[in-house]
Amino acid sequence: MSKVRIKALLQTAGTGQEVVVSGWVRSRRGNKTISFIELNDGSTIHNIQAVADANLFSDEFLKDVSTGACIRVSGNLVASQGSGQAVEIQAKEIHIYGTADPQVYPLQKKGHSLEFLREIAHLRPRTNTFGAVLRVRHHLAYAIHKFFNDKGFFNLHTPIITGSDAEGAGEMFHVTTFDLKNTPRTEDGNIDYSQDFFGKETNLTVSGQLEGELGALALGLIYTFGPTFRAENSNTPRHLAEFWMIEPEMAFHDIEDNMDLAEEMLKYLVAYALEHCAADLEFLNKMYDKELLNRLRSVIDKPFTRITYTEAIEILKTCGKKFEYLADWGKDLQKEHENYLVEHHGGPVIVTGYPKDIKAFYMKQNDDGKTVRAMDILFPWIGEIIGGSQREEDHAKLLKRVEEMHIPQESLWWYLETRKFGTCPHAGFGLGFERLVLFVTGMTNIRDVIPFPRTPKNAEF
Ligand code: ATP
Ligand code: MN
Secondary structure, eight states: OEEOOHHHHHHHOOTTOEEEEEEEEEEEEEOSSEEEEEEEOSSSSOOEEEEEETTTSOHHHHTTSOTTOEEEEEEEEEEOSSSSOSEEEEEEEEEEEEOOOTTTOSOOSSOOOHHHHHHTTTTGGGSHHHHHHHHHHHHHHHHHHHHHHHTTOEEOOOOSEESOSOOOSSOOOEEOOSOTTSOOBOTTSSBOGGGSTTSSOEEEOSOSHHHHHHHHHHHSEEEEEEEEEOOOOOOSTTOOSEEEEEEEEEETOOHHHHHHHHHHHHHHHHHHHHHHOHHHHHHHHHHTOTTHHHHHHHHHHSOOEEEEHHHHHHHHHHSOOOOSSOOOTTSOOOHHHHHHHHHHHTSOEEEEEEEGGGSOTTBOBOTTSSEEEEEEEEETTTEEEEEEEEBOOOHHHHHHHHHHTTOOSGGGHHHHHTTTSSOOOEEEEEEEHHHHHHHHHTOSOGGGSSSSOOBTTBOOO
């Protein structure tokens, strides 16, 4: 007897063979003579139907084969009598691994709200929706590695604990082994981090970029794909305190090459998902968002619009629409502005040339003295999905910017040194993985595209 997963079973569809399938019961229905068990093992959105004859299985036994129970079914694969599936299993033997008392098992066949499912994140992977989302998430992660590997990029593992508090991308979580009720103090009353585990103040990283650059200036083309932490108290449907980021960094690439790569990558990833996650995406399209598949295809079809920040402000100022926040040169674009730009251009927009004062110290300065070679990619449904730039490779210019922005140099000496020794033009960007998964699945809340979300006041599972 062959032990198979349901996905493979439904694909081969060779009837007449004896099979063994294990999984979780989605539902059981039937009458006195026959029971139909819908079984799912997580390999696919589709269930296999097992048919249990009352001559072989007593009522008493089948009572425990209820929604949520985990069972193993052995039997013959036969052409299905009913509609809705090509094959089914004629059960000969059923083993119950674990029951799920219907009185208390929280997942019943009826649909549950996504909010409710967040409260039972330990069980929600067993729903159709989260099965689909988590499978899409897996395929996208795999596709990212494949995309970069096929292009000759090397995966660089950058540290999760960082000693520099100068990454500048957001508020950080402290990492310490101190007893917080009794921290060692220096003579002037400050916390004495020299006695802490690393002998200095350390945090969880907000970005692997700075170390990524060190890799690019040796290996040429690298990417990181790791967890990233931001201690901002932003309770939005687009922000997590712990999320995953993909950060390629490329030597000998300028801002144009950077945009080309980012656009190619996003199109590749969306096309990959359409090809490899068809059943799951069709389910999500049907259940949550009838425009999902169209939106995904539209992103692949045409070039992304590229405009400068200055042009963007001009568009926002003259469009006649009333915004909550005024669009004004020198100010950061708000979510409502990003949404308008995407709608106005009917698809993804890449904005470049931001004012230097609203962007990070490491971005390459333009000759106008006012703007930097930054790029943000704005996506329908999402807003900012990628932020990146060409990096300042000139030591003197970079140092001047560090000083102007009061960035503590001592913790960045190693970064600055790369501009002294064999510097070169280079560029890179950061793609928020969950924002990508949000876009591809059509989910509306970022808490629903990561298995166990971390947000303010929420770290239960
Ligand atoms: P935003 O303006 O949306 O808060 P950001 O400008 O702070 O984002 P970057 O520092 O440019 O973000 O980070 C690069 C990418 O990481 C973003 O384009 C986005 O896709 C993703 N990202 C940033 N912050 C978060 C977060 N808190 N949760 C999930 N993804 C995030
Ligand atoms: Mn950004």
